[in-house]
Amino acid sequence: MAVSLCKKIFQTAKKRIIQQRRVSLYNVAHGYEEELIKKKLQQFAGGSINLSKEDNGIGILTVNNPQLMNAFTGTMMLELQEKVAELENWKDGKGLIICGAGNTFCSGSDLNTVKAIPNSQDGMNMCMFMQNTLTRLMRLPLISVALIQGKAIGGGAELTTACDFRLMTPGSEIRFVHKHMGLVPGWGGGARLVRIVGSGAALRLLSGALKVDPERALHLGLSEETLLSPEESGSLEEARAWLSQYTEGPASVIRAAKQVVTAGRELPLEDALRTEKDIFGTVWGGPANLQALVRRPKHK
Ligand SMILES: CCCC(=O)SCCNC(=O)CCNC(=O)[C@H](O)C(C)(C)COP(=O)(O)OP(=O)(O)OC[C@H]1O[C@@H](n2cnc3c(N)ncnc32)[C@H](O)[C@@H]1OP(=O)(O)O
Secondary structure: OHHHHHHHHHHHHHHHHHHHHHOOOOOHHHOOOHHHHHHHHHOOOOOEEEEEEOOOOEEEEEEEOHHHOOOEOHHHHHHHHHHHHHHHOOOOOOEEEEEEOOOOOEOOEOHHHHHHOOOHHHHHHHHHHHHHHHHHHHOOOOEEEEEEOOEEEOHHHHHHOOOOEEEEOOOOEEEOOHHHHOOOOOOOHHHHHHHHHOHHHHHHHHHOOOEEOHHHHHHHOOOOEEOOOOOHHHHHHHHHHHHHHHHOOOHHHHHHHHHHHHHHHHOOHHHHHHHHHHHHHHHOOOHHHHHHHHHOOOOO
16 A cells, blocks of 8 residues: 555656656747648758667767758758657666767758748747757756857857757857847747856857857856867767766666756746655665665765
C-alpha cells in the first residue's frame, strides 16, 4: 500500500516536471496556428539539421547548410523541432553540443525564405514557431553548449543564447545584425541575451549590431572559454572534453541538476522551490543515491 502510494506520488511529480518542460509558449489562444506555419515553411527546402547521440550521453546537433553559411531554411526550422522532440525523449542524454557544418556556426534565417514571407503576421508566426522550439531546446534536461566557429549572425546569434553555455574558437564572432536588416531579434534571443549579459550590454549589442569576438564575449560573460583549435574536428574534441567535466556521472542526477537550474532561472521563487522539491524526489533514494550511501565517499 505504502509502496504503491510512493510510486503514485513519484509518477505524478515526474509527469508534472515533464509537462512543464514541454508546454508550448504559444498556442491557438495566442492566434498561433502551428499547422499553417509548418505548411508555409515546408515550401522552403534545403540543408538539414543532423543529430548524433553518443554512448557517453552527449548529443551533437549540427546545423548543416554550408553553401549558405548554415542559414536556416524553412525545412531546417521544421527539422530542428523534430530533433528537439527526439532529444526530449532521449532518457540517457546528459549533454548537447550545437555546432555548424563547414567551419562556421549559422548566418540566421535564409534570406530567400525571409523574402517570401514578407507580411507581419507570417513573420510573427515564424517567430512563434522558432520561439516554441528554442524554448523547448533551452529547457531540455541536458547541459547544452553552442560551439561557435566562424560566424553566428542574426538568428544564429540568437540560437547560441538558447544554450546553457557558449564556447568560441579563435577568430569566431557573434553578431546580432538585426538592426541592419531593419529588425530586432524574434527567436527569443533578445530576452535571453538580457538574462545572460544584463540589459545595458544587451542594448549595446543590439542597437550597435556590434561584432563580439572571443575576447569581448569572455569579458561580457557571453562565452565561457576560447578554445585553442580553430578547426572543426579539433574544436569539437575540445568542446566534448569541456562538457564532459559537467556530464560525468549518472544521467538521472545530471538531468536533475539541469532541471533544478531551469526552474530557478524561469520560475518565481516559490514555484521554483516546489519544483526543486519534486525533482529532489526523483533522485532521493534512487540508485545513485543508494550506491553513494554504501560507498560513503569523503568529499576532500
Ligand atoms: C529572426 C532572425 C532574423 C535573421 O536571422 S536576420 C539575419 C539574416 N542573416 C544575414 O543577413 C546574413 C547575411 N550574410 C552575411 O552577412 C555574410 O554572408 C556572412 C554570413 C557574414 C558570411 O560572409 P562570407 O564569409 O564573406 O561569405 P559569403 O557572404 O560569400 O556567403 C557565402 C554564401 O552564403 C550566402 N548566405 C550567407 N548568409 C545567408 C543567409 N542568411 N541567407 C541566404 N544566403 C546566405 C551568401 O549570399 C553567399 O552566397 P553566394 O555565394 O553569394 O551565392
